[in-house]
Amino acid sequence: MDETRIFADVKHSHVTFPEGMVLECGTRLKRLDVAYRTYGTLNAEKTNAVLVCHALTGDQYVAETHPVTGRPGWWDLVVGPGRPVDTGRFFVICANVLGGCMGSTGPRSPRDDTDADPPPVWGTDFPPVTIRDMVRAQKRLIDHLGIARVFAVLGGSMGGMQVLQWAADYPDAVFAAVPVAAAAHHSAQNIAFHEVGRQAIFADPDWQGGRYWQDGKTPARGLAVARMCAHITYLSEQALTRKFGRRLQNAPKNPTEAIGLFGDMFEVESYLHHQGSTFVHRFDANSYLTITRAMDYFDLTTDHGGDLATAFRGTRTRFCVVSFTSDWLFPTAESRAIARALNRAAANVSFVEIPSDKGHDAFLLDEPDFHRTLAGFLGGCAEHAGLR
Amino acid sequence: MNDSGPVRFIAKNMRVDLHLIGGMIAPGTRVLDIGCGDGELIEYLYRTKGCDARGIEIDMAEVSRAVGHGLAVMHGDADIDLAHYPDGAFDYVVLSRTLQAVERPREVLRQMLRIGTSAVVSFPNFGHWLVRWQLLRRGRMPLTPTWNRPWYETPNIHPCTIHDFFDLCAREGYDVAQWLAADEAGRRAPWRRYPRLANLFGEQAVVLLRRA
Numbered sequence: 001m002d003e004t005r006i007f008a009d010v011k012h013s014h015v016t017f018p019e020g021m022v023l024e025c026g027t028r029l030k031r032l033d034v035a036y037r038t039y040g041t042l043n044a045e046k047t048n049a050v051l052v053c054h055a056l057t058g059d060q061y062v063a064e065t066h067p068v069t070g071r072p073g074w075w076d077l078v079v080g081p082g083r084p085v086d087t088g089r090f091f092v093i094c095a096n097v098l099g100g101c102m103g104s105t106g107p108r109s110p111r112d113d114t115d116a117d118p119p120p121v122w123g124t125d126f127p128p129v130t131i132r133d134m135v136r137a138q139k140r141l142i143d144h145l146g147i148a149r150v151f152a153v154l155g156g157s158m159g160g161m162q163v164l165q166w167a168a169d170y171p172d173a174v175f176a177a178v179p180v181a182a183a184a185h186h187s188a189q190n191i192a193f194h195e196v197g198r199q200a201i202f203a204d205p206d207w208q209g210g211r212y213w214q215d216g217k218t219p220a221r222g223l224a225v226a227r228m229c230a231h232i233t234y235l236s237e238q239a240l241t242r243k244f245g246r247r248l249q250n251a252p253k254n255p256t257e258a259i260g261l262f263g264d265m266f267e268v269e270s271y272l273h274h275q276g277s278t279f280v281h282r283f284d285a286n287s288y289l290t291i292t293r294a295m296d297y298f299d300l301t302t303d304h305g306g307d308l309a310t311a312f313r314g315t316r317t318r319f320c321v322v323s324f325t326s327d328w329l330f331p332t333a334e335s336r337a338i339a340r341a342l343n344r345a346a347a348n349v350s351f352v353e354i355p356s357d358k359g360h361d362a363f364l365l366d367e368p369d370f371h372r373t374l375a376g377f378l379g380g381c382a383e384h385a386g387l388r
Numbered sequence: 389m390n391d392s393g394p395v396r397f398i399a400k401n402m403r404v405d406l407h408l409i410g411g412m413i414a415p416g417t418r419v420l421d422i423g424c425g426d427g428e429l430i431e432y433l434y435r436t437k438g439c440d441a442r443g444i445e446i447d448m449a450e451v452s453r454a455v456g457h458g459l460a461v462m463h464g465d466a467d468i469d470l471a472h473y474p475d476g477a478f479d480y481v482v483l484s485r486t487l488q489a490v491e492r493p494r495e496v497l498r499q500m501l502r503i504g505t506s507a508v509v510s511f512p513n514f515g516h517w518l519v520r521w522q523l524l525r526r527g528r529m530p531l532t533p534t535w536n537r538p539w540y541e542t543p544n545i546h547p548c549t550i551h552d553f554f555d556l557c558a559r560e561g562y563d564v565a566q567w568l569a570a571d572e573a574g575r576r577a578p579w580r581r582y583p584r585l586a587n588l589f590g591e592q593a594v595v596l597l598r599r600a
Binding site: 320336340350376379 | 440442448451452454455456457458459460461462463464469472473474477
């Protein structure tokens, strides 16, 4: 894994807000770029917009071939013609999060606080952003598109955090909200896993205190280890057992032959190595640090005086909270806590736990029960919203 | 009935609920249906009466069906989750043929009338003559079309008679605003003015309660 090439620079369609944005930390970004993709057609009344919020390592390429990896969109199964989020009916928008590395302002963007020409990139000096900052950047985009109220905001994992933040901050701009496999705060365990990933990046000599971009390197080994560690948390024990069990690959043909202590011996190891090594071609290490930190900071309950219900008091948004049985990263208990807080706020809430053995990743995978639930919920909401 | 899933009382006869319970609910009101199954009553109230109707259901497969049908239903347990609703959030809280299966019926009733201005409760009547007769004649736990599961596997841990229920309401200070007895098929029994006869011949009762 000595690939040190920074991943391909691709032009992403984006909108620039030259007035910039003041972040929650107080720093002012003088210029704000929001890279985004849309699918389907916005109706004349501008009432059929669905905003999809992506997860930690996701991006705006929801339902089309990814320009860097060449792989299908990450939510191809959910968004598209005839899919639960039917692009024949809805105008789907997805923006790369603030702090990301797919065209929105982030650590890879040029600094705006220097006279140097050309300005160096932010790198680790990029100001800390929060989930709320990400949502405010998306709100700019929605305003820019002339949409007063989005029909639905949905997303899984960190995307679900953004959904909750949207519903809390802009209740009148959200008709329906679908937080999937999410939580109102990042748990100590989740923060701990993130910290392992960050330390792996810091420990890579190529990271160079975050200034790896200066000589065109990337801390590929550290970032890959961070991804491997995180990837384990996205799966369940059952899923790993089903996929790999204890199967060996490259096992010695002769049983008496000494086996090496290291190397890809178990299939699960080789799978993780693959996950790690492909990740570094599409993700920036400093973005990874920035975004994991934003997730760690997220605590909607504390932001609202210790009672999550306060965040949603008086809301007219219709909620559908979804969790998966085998998800131990964002377990059902977290979703149930959200649903109960919404109950306390007398909100209109549906709450479903989908049986699945695929762990946290289930929200990205082929889960017919989830897709049926989502389609039905959106259909019901469309009826209430008077959408044709 | 799925063996691994939670045990329900009986397959609900929705026609009964739609007509008897639906008949007690005013149009355009906010309704919470506890143990709503696949949400048929909710849908009925929304479609025919323009109610803002929502539900709680303990069986996840039913919840999934209801939400997949566009209804506002959440997975939850009447014994636990009612505590999370604010006072007076609903005009009616409905509990259809579930009271006898909850852990703490008195607490569930108290929560219902805290969350809602009114409560609509339907329950199978353990005072029905056939139940009494079977117990008297055979000395064994009754098995009737209504009480149709053996004692060792019935989820109905708190059966009561119509008298018992009225007694509890009086003790808790709830107003019985309206009530009726019906047979299993939902035909109203003509015992409205004769509670003793209703308690003997009614297979189930539907009661509209208000906070006194």
